Amino acid sequence: MTDTPTASLDWSDTATFTGDHAAKLIRCGAYDDTLEHIGKTCGECAEADPWSALVYAADLLPPERIDACAMAKPWVALEYAANLLPPELVDACAEADPVYALIYAADKLTPERLDACAKAEPWVALQYAAGKLTPQRLDACAKADPMAALRHAADQLTPERLAACLAALEG
Known part of the structure; x- marks a missing residue:
């Protein structure tokens, strides 16, 4: 050889x-x-x-x-350059693309923008940013998508919401 x-x-x-x-x-x-x-x-x-x-x-x-x-190109900015953007620009990009914001820049979002992104994309919020959500938004996301809540954030749910998610999947 x-x-x-x-x-x-x-x-x-x-x-x-x-x-x-x-x-x-x-x-x-x-x-x-x-x-x-x-x-x-x-x-x-x-x-x-x-x-x-x-x-x-x-x-x-x-x-x-x-x-x-x-x-x-807001989604590209969120994925590759979020650390270089000022907070108001991160929020503007997040408004244009909440999915990429939740995946790549959840730590950089204002609380209001994080809440808006999670409301728009509960499944993505549960998978990538559950630990950053307020208890109220976490509960709302879990209610909107019980399967994602159980899969990605079960340990963060209240016992009541956990039971409700399980019941939603059984019924």
Whole structure:
């Protein structure tokens, strides 16, 4: 058996694998952190491709560019850049996509936005954010989806709600 050399990926030619703007952002995120480059190339590429900017270079972008990208692609911002967003922008993204907010940014949401997201998506709230919900919202989510409550948050339910969830599934 002969050894076959393995080819290494040449990141300088990422345009072969992705769009040109994404390729520049990948290179920027991986190799270049000079302010001049960030101000020019990353800003232009972020405007053209906000998804790639948030995934590959969010920590290199100026705040106003992150904000613009987040408003263009809220779910991507919540998954990849929630730690870089100001609280009001996290809440705005959560309003646009409560599922991603509950999965990736529940710790960053205001109590009001967390409650609104849980009300909109009780199953997701029970699975990913049950420990962060108020007792009232946890109870409401369990009432809305007893199976999810039993599967993901049974240890957090009151004895009465636990019994009600079990009864709902039996009947």
